[in-house]
Amino acid sequence: MAKIGFIGLGIMGAPMAVNLIKGGHELFAYTRGDFPKSVKEAGATVCSNGTEVTRQADIIITMVPDTPHVEDALFSEDGVAAGLTAGKIVVDMSSISPVATKGFAERIVKLGCEYLDAPVSGGEVGAKAGSLTIMVGGKQEAFDKVKPLFELMGKNITLVGGYGDGQITKVANQIIVALTIEAVGEALLLASKAGADAGKVREALMGGFANSRILEVHGERMVKRTFDPGFRIELHQKDLNLALTTARQLGVALPNTATAQELFNTCAAHGGAEQDHSAMVRALEIMANYEIGQ
Numbered sequence: 189m190a191k192i193g194f195i196g197l198g199i200m201g202a203p204m205a206v207n208l209i210k211g212g213h214e215l216f217a218y219t220r221g222d223f224p225k226s227v228k229e230a231g232a233t234v235c236s237n238g239t240e241v242t243r244q245a246d247i248i249i250t251m252v253p254d255t256p257h258v259e260d261a262l263f264s265e266d267g268v269a270a271g272l273t274a275g276k277i278v279v280d281m282s283s284i285s286p287v288a289t290k291g292f293a294e295r296i297v298k299l300g301c302e303y304l305d306a307p308v309s310g311g312e313v314g315a316k317a318g319s320l321t322i323m324v325g326g327k328q329e330a331f332d333k334v335k336p337l338f339e340l341m342g343k344n345i346t347l348v349g350g351y352g353d354g355q356i357t358k359v360a361n362q363i364i365v366a367l368t369i370e371a372v373g374e375a376l377l378l379a380s381k382a383g384a385d386a387g388k389v390r391e392a393l394m395g396g397f398a399n400s401r402i403l404e405v406h407g408e409r410m411v412k413r414t415f416d417p418g419f420r421i422e423l424h425q426k427d428l429n430l431a432l433t434t435a436r437q438l439g440v441a442l443p444n445t446a447t448a449q450e451l452f453n454t455c456a457a458h459g460g461a462e463q464d465h466s467a468m469v470r471a472l473e474i475m476a477n478y479e480i481g482q
């Protein structure tokens with residue numbers, strides 16, 4: 189049984205924390221905003237800041253929205269770093285900048301501790317089911333120590349490489365997801381405008397080479413017009429921003445990622461920032477002046 193610290197109990201963090209407690213571990217937790225009932229009822233010890241969490245735990249997990257939130261959770265006056273003693277392990281499971289991650293790892297390692305970046309894919313459903321995909325960067329030894337905890341939260345768990353490599357893998361994931369949503373959106377929109385039933389088109393394609401989880405799940409949302417999140421457009425905009433910023437730093441052109449980001453920007457401008465990312469199809473529909481199933 190490990191003593192685990194958990195910081196950030198939102199859509200993803202709360203069910204992940206519950207799965208760790210169900211796995212028999214002692215959990216000390218802090219979040220901004222309301223402390224979720226589900227985590228309290230599971231038996232977590234409620235702490236008033238990150239330092240208090242860290243003093244009581246050996247492995248400290250962060251699951252907050254973006255790079256500045258991780259920096260704040262780790263390095264603010266009452267944050268994680270202020271409570272660290274040598275030998276503890278900090279595990280950031282948020283999706284944030286791969287470049288900033290290397291800096292955070294360096295600062296934590298200087299304190300005699302270890303750092304893993306371990307962002308996830310699989311959404312709220314995967315977080316609840318303990319079936320997330322977890323992409324890890326850091327040292328093998330730290331990974332081996334934390335792996336039993338990852339196994340309570342996820343299924344496909346890979347140590348990709350050094351610090352930041354987990355985050356760059358997640359960025360790669362988000363590029364593929366965005367561009368596939370765009371492809372499915374274009375395909376269903378065209379088929380529908382041509383007079384075919386978009387639902388039937390999706391069904392027909394699901395058996396073939398164009399099949400994907402995104403055709404199945406997001407394609408269905410486009411046909412049924414159910415855009416409640418899921419994964420919010422504003423979070424995907426954050427991830428594509430990480431992709432485009434990193435690409436600029438490395439001198440790599442990502443033309444279709446840039447286009448996908450413009451489509452998300454269009455959705456946000458039309459009030460859709462909090463809709464599911466499958467609603468990217470609405471930007472295509474605005475350009476076509478036609479809605480799937482119209």
Ligand code: NAD
Pocket residue numbers: 195196197198199200201218219220221251252253254257258260261281282283284308309310311312418419420423
């Ligand atoms: P969320 O906004 O629901 O939850 C984040 C929580 O962190 C909130 O409760 C917030 O109050 C808290 N928080 C923010 N700053 C804090 C701080 N400094 N100290 C303590 N708590 C703080 O977000 P989420 O959907 O749970 O996403 C978390 C991360 O996981 C993001 O990086 C996101 O991109 C990634 N992610 C989300 C999904 C998804 O489907 N929602 C899927 C994969 C990855």
